[in-house]
Amino acid sequence: MVSPGSDFAALLRAWRDRLSPADAGFPATPGRRAPGLRREELAQLAGLSVDYVLRLEQRRAKHPSAQVVGALARALQLSRAERDQLYRSAGLLPPQDGTVSVHVPAGIQRLAARLGDVPIGVFTADWSLVWWNAMWSALHGDPSVLPVAERNLARALFGDGAAHASLRPLRSERGPDAFAASIVADLKDAVSRYPGDARLARLVSDLCEASEAFARRWTTATAAVQHTSERKTIRHPEVGDILLDCDVLLVPGADLRMVTYTAATGSDDAGKLDLLRVTGPGAAAVRL
Known part of the structure; x- marks a missing residue:
């Protein structure tokens, strides 16, 4: 006790x-x-x-x-x-209400840990990666080698730092623009809900300065786009192209998104995931 x-x-x-x-x-x-x-x-x-x-x-x-x-x-x-x-x-003030939460409830962590065969990443409202498992690292590369501030999907898509350099080529069946547009719309929505979050404001400012494409989208983005299941092709340096179903699951009450990648049993792509499961990192789940 x-x-x-x-x-x-x-x-x-x-x-x-x-x-x-x-x-x-x-x-x-x-x-x-x-x-x-x-x-x-x-x-x-x-x-x-x-x-x-x-x-x-x-x-x-x-x-x-x-x-x-x-x-x-x-x-x-x-x-x-x-x-x-x-x-x-530790002599520190706890995170304040009104800022983007990076807290991952224990139940979500336990659930994700029991799905170790599936690449899983948990993201905050500003698309910062705060939890991932070994299969996520095997598929996308190890996020722990990146500075904490760079473990952000928007920085990977639009930034000019380590996150962007580490992003593996990815194609969405919805086309090259739909995914980027949804991320910008999500950030716009997050800013409307967390107007006092200095880290979020800095993220948007950095991306507007680094990317004309982001700045252009930022001026026209309105409401967040509802995420739907889609198929994505990820080019992996060891096993080649992998076509996977990507699902974004919202965590009620926590303002988190759990992103999963799966393939149909018996498919060539499932076989590639199996190979990554054997040859990839064997570490347990990790966090930001």
Whole structure:
């Protein structure tokens, strides 16, 4: 049991011990001495070094950044109240209402972790990628090699940084413009709902400066376009073109989008996904 006055190190250890490895996407292995996550597993999920997690738990590392605390909160599958407690224990203000939330509810994380055979990415209202599994990395490339700010689909489509450079060629059956138009419309909708979000405003400003195509669309975009299932062809550097069904599932009450890619059983494209499943990264689910 965690007491309300617990310090950051105590909270981190208690909540790490509480989280089942299976719920975090790790396979059950014999010989585990404790039911919770190992430090190296938490470090992997949060995108931190094992040494840094150890120093946090031993109180040798102090004043973690808001980005680090947010990553740990998602990795530990904390509730909003627990997340806020973790921020305060680190001497930080919790994320404020009225800004784009990067909180991924524990139930969504558990659901996605149990669908490990399917490439899954979870995006915020501004199309920042905050959760993905190993199959997503196998299909699209490992997002963890990108700076956190670059893990954004709009930056990948319209920016001039690392996200754009890492984007694998993709064709939509709806044509080359429909997908880009829907992303711009989504950002326009997000700005209308989160007018005080400085990070979102900076994203739009950066893209308007980097891309004439984005700036032109931004002046004409109105309401968000309803996302529908569509088929996309992704050019993979190892297995070639893969034609997949892409579905965007909205998470009620969390303002998140869960993006999945699937192929019909027995198809050549399903066979390519199977090959990626074997040869791709075998890590558990990870978060921003």
